[in-house]
Amino acid sequence: MKLNLRVWRQRNSGAEGAMATYEVDGISPDMSFLEMLDTLNEELILRGEDPVAFDHDCREGICGACSLVINGDAHGPERTTTCQLHMRSFRDGDTVDVEPWRASAFPVVKDLVVDRTAFDRIIQAGGYVTAPTGAAPEAHATPVPKAAADSAFEHAECIGCGACVAACPNGSAMLFTSAKVNHLNVLPQGAPERETRVLDMVAQMDAEGFGGCTLTGECATACPKGIPLPSIAAMNKEWLRARRKVK
Amino acid sequence: MALAPSKDTATAKGSASTRDASPARPPSRTPSRGFWSSTIGKKTVMAVSGLIMLAYLVAHVAGNLKVFFGPEEFNGYAHWLRVMGAPVLHHEWGLWIARIALLAAVGAHAVSAYQLSRRDIRARPTRYARKRKGSSYATRTMRWGGIILGLFIVWHILDLTTGTVHPGGFEEGKPYQNVIDTFSTWYGNTIYIVAMLAVGLHVRHGFWSAAQTLGVGNARRERVLRLLANGLALVLTAGFIAVPVGVMTGVVN
Numbered sequence: 001m002k003l004n005l006r007v008w009r010q011r012n013s014g015a016e017g018a019m020a021t022y023e024v025d026g027i028s029p030d031m032s033f034l035e036m037l038d039t040l041n042e043e044l045i046l047r048g049e050d051p052v053a054f055d056h057d058c059r060e061g062i063c064g065a066c067s068l069v070i071n072g073d074a075h076g077p078e079r080t081t082t083c084q085l086h087m088r089s090f091r092d093g094d095t096v097d098v099e100p101w102r103a104s105a106f107p108v109v110k111d112l113v114v115d116r117t118a119f120d121r122i123i124q125a126g127g128y129v130t131a132p133t134g135a136a137p138e139a140h141a142t143p144v145p146k147a148a149a150d151s152a153f154e155h156a157e158c159i160g161c162g163a164c165v166a167a168c169p170n171g172s173a174m175l176f177t178s179a180k181v182n183h184l185n186v187l188p189q190g191a192p193e194r195e196t197r198v199l200d201m202v203a204q205m206d207a208e209g210f211g212g213c214t215l216t217g218e219c220a221t222a223c224p225k226g227i228p229l230p231s232i233a234a235m236n237k238e239w240l241r242a243r244r245k246v247k
Numbered sequence: 248m249a250l251a252p253s254k255d256t257a258t259a260k261g262s263a264s265t266r267d268a269s270p271a272r273p274p275s276r277t278p279s280r281g282f283w284s285s286t287i288g289k290k291t292v293m294a295v296s297g298l299i300m301l302a303y304l305v306a307h308v309a310g311n312l313k314v315f316f317g318p319e320e321f322n323g324y325a326h327w328l329r330v331m332g333a334p335v336l337h338h339e340w341g342l343w344i345a346r347i348a349l350l351a352a353v354g355a356h357a358v359s360a361y362q363l364s365r366r367d368i369r370a371r372p373t374r375y376a377r378k379r380k381g382s383s384y385a386t387r388t389m390r391w392g393g394i395i396l397g398l399f400i401v402w403h404i405l406d407l408t409t410g411t412v413h414p415g416g417f418e419e420g421k422p423y424q425n426v427i428d429t430f431s432t433w434y435g436n437t438i439y440i441v442a443m444l445a446v447g448l449h450v451r452h453g454f455w456s457a458a459q460t461l462g463v464g465n466a467r468r469e470r471v472l473r474l475l476a477n478g479l480a481l482v483l484t485a486g487f488i489a490v491p492v493g494v495m496t497g498v499v500n
């Protein structure tokens with residue numbers, strides 16, 4: 001396959017960026033999107049040009065590092081991570097736009113790489129439990145209702161990629177934050193910090209300059225892990241409850 | 248990525264070659280647990296004030312439909328609004344309490360909408376090269392629809408409450424005739440019908456949104472909340488528009 005790529009190039013966080021056009025030939029439909037970019041980069045290096053910088057790590061859909069907006073969709077046209085997107089989702093001769101996550105809270109570091117440390121600080125504000133958990137305990141030591149376990153598991157799937165923020169027209173981090181809050185707040189292990197967790201994580205989220213939620217639902221459509229939109233309502237409920245309980 | 252200090256986590260998701268170009272981005276301001284400083288708090292104010300206005304609109308449309316039972320009943324209803332709560336409340340006190348509550352709701356709603364909208368626009372300054380419409384029309388028109396409604400409310404009060412911009416002789420206590428005057432002009436009908444379509448769209452996304460904001464929404468109630476939102480939007484828009492249509496067709500004269 002041959003593709004016409006339009007890629008965002010930006011030297012560093014202070015520089016102006018622009019879309020640059022590249023023709024990439026010899027693409028196999030079985031390549032992942034990142035392997036296709038590797039092919040482009042090999043060629044750029046041979047030509048003595050600066051390769052396109054992009055984030056990646058596991059390349060198996062579990063780490064949350066890869067982060068490309070492809071043709072206006074965070075992680076591209078399939079509901080998966082960019083590293084798990086394959087070139088068979090495109091047609092020979094297509095023009096494909098590749099851009100970084102766009103949000104003030106995620107400034108571009110270089111080319112397609114953005115700074116997502118804002119997410120780390122949201123986690124630091126409350127995304128942990130203080131109960132000493134030690135090694136894996138006997139499974140029945142702390143009974144967890146089935147529904148709570150399922151909900152915690154569903155929310156624990158969030159890999160912190162930031163596609164929700166990238167897709168949101170307000171650059172809001174509500175879906176990510178709700179996944180993290182709900183994951184711990186439904187479990188008995190997370191109960192001691194149930195109120196402070198939601199208040200502090202939401203406060204940090206707002207301080208980072210993410211936008212507010214207008215419930216457009218674009219985050220949940222983009223999320224590669226299927227974190228559902230009602231998670232946001234669940235976090236709102238936790239927040240309102242915590243506001244009543246904590247002075 | 249959980250507990251390491253932020254200087255180290257800065258490198259967790261940046262490739263090594265670009266590390267020095269990315270000093271860990273500091274938060275834009277100190278975190279606050281306060282209600283009004285939180286986006287969720289402001290959104291809660293927007294939801295509650297919106298629901299207060301919505302409850303008023305339901306009562307308002309029911310009252311308006313009395314126009315189809317003739318001038319006596321309609322004017323009588325308008326008179327009752329001034330003596331409601333009597334004899335406990337003095338003349339027009341009930342009406343003024345409602346007016347003040349509504350004014351507070353409009354103010355709170357507009358201020359929170361304005362502040363949140365500014366924040367949202369600042370949070371996402373750059374567009375993508377290829378734009379995609381990922382949400383419904385009602386969702387995308389909340390801001391412009393809200394502005395249309397705000398302007399409409401001003402015109403509507405100047406037209407039918409104070410009579411300042413009323414076409415023809417405005418007569419206090421004779422709302423039946425005043426309504427016919429307004430809907431005998433092309434611009435009266437146009438402004439009114441456009442605004443009522445805007446109300447329908449605003450309520451369609453707004454009611455469902457308010458349920459999510461207040462934490463009432465969940466996957467199980469999704470269908471029922473969507474149905475209620477669409478039902479309310481339809482009843483309000485159709486009910487309000489029935490009045491100018493009645494005047495235009497001569498059913499109300």
Ligand code: HEM
Pocket residue numbers: 213214215290291293294295296297298300301304353356357360361364386389390392393394396397398449450452453454456457458460461
């Ligand atoms: C002064 C005129 C108005 C303005 C400027 C305005 C503006 C807005 C805006 C910008 C939103 C947020 C949209 C979003 O989150 O996507 C909103 C939500 C809402 N509006 Fe209005 N609006 C106005 C009048 C009304 C009226 C007359 C009603 C009564 C039916 C109403 C009911 C609602 C409700 C229930 C919400 C949902 C709150 C939430 O998202 O939790 N609004 N409004």
Ligand code: SF4
Pocket residue numbers: 157158159160161162163164165175176179219222223224225226227
């Ligand atoms: S909620 Fe989904 S889209 Fe957002 S960070 Fe988590 S996995 Fe990524």
Ligand code: FES
Pocket residue numbers: 055056057058059060061062063064065066081082083084
């Ligand atoms: S590289 Fe790890 S999720 Fe894509």
